[in-house]
Amino acid sequence: DTEVTQTPKHLVMGMTNKKSLKCEQHMGHRAMYWYKQKAKKPPELMFVYSYEKLSINESVPSRFSPECPNSSLLNLHLHALQPEDSALYLCASSHNLGGAYEQYFGPGTRLTVT
Amino acid sequence: AQRVTQPEKLLSVFKGAPVELKCNYSYSGSPELFWYVQYSRQRLQLLLRHISRESIKGFTADLNKGETSFHLKKPFAQEEDSAMYYCALSFSGNTGKLIFGQGTTLQVKP
Numbered sequence: 001d002t003e004v005t006q007t008p009k010h011l012v013m014g015m016t017n018k019k020s021l022k023c024e025q026h027m028g029h030r031a032m033y034w035y036k037q038k039a040k041k042p043p044e045l046m047f048v049y050s051y052e053k054l055s056i057n058e059s060v061p062s063r064f065s066p067e068c069p070n071s072s073l074l075n076l077h078l079h080a081l082q083p084e085d086s087a088l089y090l091c092a093s094s095h096n097l098g099g100a101y102e103q104y105f106g107p108g109t110r111l112t113v114t
Numbered sequence: 115a116q117r118v119t120q121p122e123k124l125l126s127v128f129k130g131a132p133v134e135l136k137c138n139y140s141y142s143g144s145p146e147l148f149w150y151v152q153y154s155r156q157r158l159q160l161l162l163r164h165i166s167r168e169s170i171k172g173f174t175a176d177l178n179k180g181e182t183s184f185h186l187k188k189p190f191a192q193e194e195d196s197a198m199y200y201c202a203l204s205f206s207g208n209t210g211k212l213i214f215g216q217g218t219t220l221q222v223k224p
Contacts, residue, residue: 031210033210040217041216041217042200042214042215042216042217043158043200043212043214044214045211045212048209048210048211050210055209055210056209056210056211090158094210097209097210098204098209098210099145099146099204099205100146100165102148102160102163103160103212104159104160105157105158105159106157107156107157108157
């Protein structure tokens, strides 16, 4: 299995809801990432996990809460989001941290906050 | 500060014409540079990286440290090359951070 999968594909949530995005990979990668991508813009890094530990938090608001329960899974818990949080949320993984390692991207979850 | 600049938002060429997508970077250390491509309704995927010096789908890119550039080139564009192309910079050291340029949409007309 050489893919990163993400569920759900689409999510619509109200500003008071709590929801979670899920990302899975079975390539044995030990680094996993969350990115946010607005339309026609490049991905912006949110979080990096290395060996299931949070390595980088790019000053993301606390309404986004990442979790890495095991080496294959990455979650992003959402609570009290704002309409401007509507975007495509991409998960990626790489064999390890470092520039030599290619990042493999999932198809994304398109989130709409109403 | 680290930065990647892709000066063209849109590049439109005819099939069979040469293509050059420009990328300039700003980084004082040793850069790791990549080109990622996003075809319509497909996931973002790696096209090539400077350390491998491969040619993928006819595309090549050479790192020019003097000009701090990593332009993507193809001698003869095909319609299936139409996509969004992102140049990306990874820091030396094991941070895992990728800095993307703003992207260039390549449109290859028949």
